[in-house]
Amino acid sequence: MLESLAYVGIATPAQKEWDHFGTRVLGLERGPDGPDGAQRYRADDALFRLAIHPGERNDVAYFGWGVSLPEQAREVAQRVEASGLEVFDGDPETAEHRGVEGFVWFHDPFGFRHEVSWGQVFLPSTFRPGRAHSGFKTGEQGVGHVVLLVPDLEAADEFFRGVLDFKLSDRIIDGKLDGRFYHVNGRHHTLALIQAPMTGLHHLMLEANSLDDVGTALDLCNEHGHPIVSSLGRHTNDLMTSFYVHTPSHFAIEYGYGGLAVDDLWVPRTFHKASIWGHAPGERNAELPPALVTRMPEPAAAP
Ligand SMILES: [Fe+2]
Incomplete structure (x- = not known):
């Protein structure tokens, strides 16, 4: 089934602010722009890993998952279709923009x-971080992990584990926090x-x-006024x-080592705390939106 998180696309009116933040703070490399003016950032030798598209509002444009062969993408498509959702073939032009040989796409229940x-396009020995940096852990583990907020955890588990075959790594149930973590490769959770x-x-x-890359990123976030959502800590x-x-x-962005x-x-475990130490809430959290909210749930139908 799915093998890694290959790339992520975000739409935003704040595209301009990303160049300094993405390169000089996070240490990504600015790659060639996409045809719609997307700013594309590299974390390794892949053509790009994060695309920041122009948009009227902040939104997730797409999550790009990688598989080895088109047959595997067809198998995913069949399972998604069997769950009652529509799946589409990606057109060759968009595939070129994504830096892949081909893709299928669908909207999940959320x-x-x-x-x-x-067939993600790689350019060997070309990655140059945007600042002094020892590089990002990618390879078979993909670009990193994403954490989604969902209004129905059971329905989401049914789709991502039941249909897309994500493997449960563990759960964290800590007061109001109820989360499930899933892997598709060696990374603890993707x-x-x-x-x-x-x-x-x-x-x-x-x-x-390197841990120094994390400490340096923290210093640079503070120096350039990017709000810290959670302090340094260990999960x-x-x-x-x-x-x-x-x-x-x-x-x-969770920036880790x-x-x-x-x-x-x-074997999946359960934890009643998210962190061993640290990860204290940031001082400005009350004034910041809690996440990139793509949409609120539909109002419940009257009984
Ligand atoms: Fe995380």
Whole structure:
């Protein structure tokens, strides 16, 4: 089934602010722009990993998942269709823009667009970070992980685990926090789902190759006034040492180091705390939106 998170697309009116933030703070490389003026950022030798498209409002444009072969994308498409959703073939022009050989796409039950692609374009030995940096942990683990807020955790689990075959890594149930974490490769989680009164992208996690890259990113966020959503801390489940920064497009980037690897013998666990230490709420959280909210749930029908 799905093998990794290959790329992510965001639409935003705050595109301009990304150039400095993406390169000089996060350490990504600005790649060639996309045809619609998308600013495309690289985290390794892949053509791009994060595309920041121009948009009237902040939104998730797409999540790009990677598989090895077109047959695997067809298999995913069949399972998604069997669940009652429509699946479309990506046109060759869009595939070229995404830097892949081909893809199929669909909207999940919550309205997020997913693209299942094969043949991602790589340019060996070309990645140059936007600032002094030891690079990002990608490879078979993909670009990182995404954490989605969903109004119905059971329905989301049924789709992502039941239909898309994400494997449960563990759960965190901590007071009001009810989250499930899933892997598709050696990364402890490539996807997490959090029960919430809304639908949205909470964060994208990027994993640096050195703890110093994380500390330096934290210094640069503070120096340039990017609000810290969660202070430096270490998670109980994936053991990631990380902090969270509020991006110009109102979702967070978790910037981490030292995440745990899992294998096929992994047994899911339950934690009653999200962090061993740290991850204290940021001072400005009350004035910031909680996540990139793609849409609120439909009002409940009258009984
Ligand atoms: Fe995370």
